[in-house]
Amino acid sequence: MTYYDTCVIIAIYDINVIITERMVLVPYKTFMNLPEAKRNRILTATMRTINDKGYDKTTVSDIVKAAGIPRGSFYQYFNDKLDAFMYLLEWVQTQKMAYMKPVLKRLETEPFIELYEDLVDAGVQFARVNNEAYQLGYQLYRSSDSTVQQLTRRFETYGVELYASFIRTDQKNGYLKADVDSELVGKMLYNFNVKELFNLVYGGGSDAEIRHTAQAVMHIIKYGIKKG
Amino acid sequence: MTYYDTCVIIAIYDINVIITERMVLVPYKTFMNLPEAKRNRILTATMRTINDKGYDKTTVSDIVKAAGIPRGSFYQYFNDKLDAFMYLLEWVQTQKMAYMKPVLKRLETEPFIELYEDLVDAGVQFARVNNEAYQLGYQLYRSSDSTVQQLTRRFETYGVELYASFIRTDQKNGYLKADVDSELVGKMLYNFNVKELFNLVYGGGSDAEIRHTAQAVMHIIKYGIKKG
Amino acid sequence: MTYYDTCVIIAIYDINVIITERMVLVPYKTFMNLPEAKRNRILTATMRTINDKGYDKTTVSDIVKAAGIPRGSFYQYFNDKLDAFMYLLEWVQTQKMAYMKPVLKRLETEPFIELYEDLVDAGVQFARVNNEAYQLGYQLYRSSDSTVQQLTRRFETYGVELYASFIRTDQKNGYLKADVDSELVGKMLYNFNVKELFNLVYGGGSDAEIRHTAQAVMHIIKYGIKKG
Amino acid sequence: MTYYDTCVIIAIYDINVIITERMVLVPYKTFMNLPEAKRNRILTATMRTINDKGYDKTTVSDIVKAAGIPRGSFYQYFNDKLDAFMYLLEWVQTQKMAYMKPVLKRLETEPFIELYEDLVDAGVQFARVNNEAYQLGYQLYRSSDSTVQQLTRRFETYGVELYASFIRTDQKNGYLKADVDSELVGKMLYNFNVKELFNLVYGGGSDAEIRHTAQAVMHIIKYGIKKG
DNA sequence: CATGAATGAGTCTTCATTCAT
């Protein structure tokens, strides 16, 4: 489970919030009125551009050039670059759902600490197929735009809390020590994942390598490193 | 021990590399010829500005206004904003040394896993006194400038490797399981620290809270979370 | 026939090269989309400014002020000052064609050495009507910009070769000594023309004076200066 | 006789003018008070820089860096870049004298039209030994500075007039047709020389090639190109 | 909704020249 995977899991909880904000921020824009094919074409081009240059360095010019639309249209569809980025994230999240749902379903009956590798696996499968969508989550981290950073921080909070809730369930079910700080474990997993698993996937690691790393981390978390 | 603390520990090993690069990149600039008081005034103003707006959003105009120097002078001192940032990092690192040295000394005789909290403590003490210098490390992460990001990645590599080497020493000395992947533990600690401990210090956590969090993390790493 | 006249004759052979290069260098700029009246207004103002201050000393600020357009528009039309200058040269060349074509036509049946004065005349007629366009060629020589100088050298090569080809034709037709180095004569004519005839036209010489000078030069070239 | 050669011959007549102007423009500067070795070091570095980047693109910074002198000193020695250039030209002219004097002496008894090749030869010899000094004359032509261009034009006037006077002497002595316009011939020679002979020398032509070109030009001027 | 030209504030960077020591 990599950074972006987490984002998408979050989406299950969080997507309404985002939509609500969007409704407040961008009530009159016409992007949703476009035929879906065109919408996808624009989003794909935007995604490619942002992955290529990073969100901050991407200009509206870059986007309209890549998307092959007139400058003016961009501002008819979106408020500004941030607004387009929001749509984009939403779009990617929707694509992602399908991959995670089955594994998340299994969490209802199986302990998280045994399922962790499979969650990572599901995320990797998505990344293999939708490489560009997968990369996009990383762009949230590369940006120095304050609104994007706020958004990222909210994502983090949800991601951490998601893991923490899994840990708590496992505690309730008697798999884990009762005195463990679930939020702390959530943070350890989250921070490791968004950084190291992302690097592994993005850096060309094989499925086996990635799975092995996930196992190794979970093993340490479960059993510790101290001798005796 | 937060992100920037790690940077500074790295500096003990790494500083020559940084200095060497600077020598290559910026050999003819005259900043070092200024009287120290003026130099400090400029660096302080630059630091404040960058902490305030972030490295990317900070413009040369912002800096010269804050430092009260003419535009042209800036370019006589530095090649560009990046160059000034480099000087700044160096300067901060130099300031930081004093705080970390004593604890690092103790690592020669005591196991890292027991000393970890004290390392964190030393970093916190520095942060208490030099709040702005402390924050600066965070700006490395907020930047989307590619050179800064390269630098940050190099710092990360060193930081992870530093922890990993501590772990290996503890393994050799029989404190830790022999089959533990030291680099993996390094990554877990590093990523947790730069993110969560920084947030705690920066977010106004008390010394006790911070120490307690460090203890708790190390406890999990040592003993794991699995029951029985 | 002065320097720039030669340029324009060259254009008959060379214009595709120039256009091709432009296509490569400046494919996306939108100057050509403007209504012709506005385009002409901008080019006229640019020409006036460059004639006034010289290409090198002319700044983009000067041009936008003279043309009455916003700074940003300039960069929407052109890549940079050089690009604008290229358009300008092209524009002037197009204007010039009409004047030279009829005389060049006559070269098919009459010897160049007898027609030379008429070629000069045609160039002068153009200069009389389009004084600013005429001066522009001189600006190529005044510039120390390396790209402009390269362009100028290419123009020179073509100009010299053009005269040389006329000389060769006259040789074939038995008007001239067979052992004369045609390229050398081309160079003599070219260098004299771009410098001295330009000075004469630009310095206010009368049509008669100019014609007389052209005659005198050609007389020396034909018959030499040695007695007996 | 190449471009710069002409300049130096001019110097024989013109140098007082230059000195006078300098006296007017720069009465209090201290360059002449420096020890000769230092003066030469500075002039050599300046010459190298100007030949390298061209007069216009050369900045005072470039010069002080190349010469290894402090910024402030430059302005103690010279008024500005132009002033330094003037000194430089003067210095080069002085160096050149020796090469041309002997040939010019022979003009008192031999006809110019027969001596022309030897004049060219003497200039080439200078160029072979003092390559950088030779190139410097070309920089006068590359500049778009209006003062430099004025100076260049004055040099041209003197150069043309010098040739014209030689022609007149030959006419008086019965070598040349009486009705030939001596100034026109002067212009033809001058313009050919500064352009084509310079290119030949600078472009790596051999002594034989250069001499042959000089002969060929003079042959055309003497006997013309017309058949019969 | 489509289109793309219009706008000008804002950024980086260079440089000649002066000044204080």
Place this chain on the structure above:
DNA sequence: AATGAATGAAGACTCATTCAT
């Protein structure tokens, strides 16, 4: 005379956003 820091005017270029058709 030596030194090199101080100064700010000026230039190139970018870009988000609006507007008119």
